[in-house]
Amino acid sequence: xxxxxxxxxxxxxxxxxxxxxxxxxxxxxxxNQWWGPKGxxxxxxxxxxRAGGLYHYGMKWPTGAIMWGRFExxxxxxxxxxxFLNSFSDEMAGLTRAPFFDGKWPLEMLTVFTFEDMAxxxxxxxxxWQPHNAPIEEQAVFAANHASAxxxxxxxxxxxxxxxxxLKQA
Numbered sequence: 828x829x830x831x832x833x834x835x836x837x838x839x840x841x842x843x844x845x846x847x848x849x850x851x852x853x854x855x856x857x858x859n860q861w862w863g864p865k866g867x868x869x870x871x872x873x874x875x876x877r878a879g880g881l882y883h884y885g886m887k888w889p890t891g892a893i894m895w896g897r898f899e900x901x902x903x904x905x906x907x908x909x910x911f912l913n914s915f916s917d918e919m920a921g922l923t924r925a926p927f928f929d930g931k932w933p934l935e936m937l938t939v940f941t942f943e944d945m946a947x948x949x950x951x952x953x954x955x956w957q958p959h960n961a962p963i964e965e966q967a968v969f970a971a972n973h974a975s976a977x978x979x980x981x982x983x984x985x986x987x988x989x990x991x992x993x994l995k996q997a
Contacts, residue, residue, distance in 0.1 A: 832970040834957040835977060839984050841950045843991040845942050848950040849906035851987060852940060858882065861990035865982035878903055882911075883920040894926060898938070909940040912959055928972070933958035933965040954980065 841848050851857040855874040862869050863886045870893060872884035882898040895916045902910035913936045915923045925932035937959040943951040956976070958969050969976075 833966065834955055835973050835980075836953065836955045837977065837980050837984070838951065838953045839988075840945065841952060841988060841991055842948075843950060843995065844948045845944045845950045846906050847991070847994065848952060848987075849942050851991065852909060853903075853905070855882075857990070859884070861983075861986045863983060863986070864979050865986060876900065876903065881920060883916065885918070895920075895923070897922075907942050911938050912936065913938045913956070928968050931965055931968040932972075933961035933969055935959040935961075952984075956980075 851861065853876050855872055858874060859869045859872040862872070862884065867886040867888055870885040870887045872882065874880075874882045876882070878900055880900050882900075883895070884897070885893040885895050887893050895918055896914065897916040897920050898911040898913055900909070900911045902908065914934060915925050917923050922934060924930045924934065935958075937955075937957050939955045941953045943953075945951050958966050961969070
């Protein structure tokens with residue numbers, strides 16, 4: 828992980844070919860099986876994977892509470908790059924504020940995923956995440972919470988790693 832005050836960057840190597848890793852991010856069949864922090868289950872995940880399309884999903888927590896999120900896709904270059912705005916949402920896919928940080932978390936996060944072939948059928952995945960059109964106060968909240976965000980992303984990447992291992996064994 829690397830971070831400056833405006834960007835969080837996470838790189839991970841997956842023991843799976845790039846086409847498969849990309850498919851795990853670009854098809855509802857895969858994405859709904861592993862997306863989200865540890866301990867959550869994706870419910871009602873719908874995916875329109877094209878520039879201008881949305882991935883809208885509910886994250887069901889062990890308590891039964893559902894928190895909604897969405898990706899608004901901006902650029903898609905299979906199988907190497909996905910660019911989208913990530914945000915919390917309501918059940919109808921409208922933008923909402925994060926239910927934590929006293930509403931000071933950035934409303935939208937510009938997210939870039941890249942996928943690179945590596946030797947041995949592995950894939951280097953890199954994610955950059957930064958506030959999009961956020962006021963200075965929201966940028967400061969993001970910068971102050973890089974460690975928490977990185978921990979959440981690490982859990983999500985661990986879920987993907989476990990999911991990919993299961994696909995290899997199937």
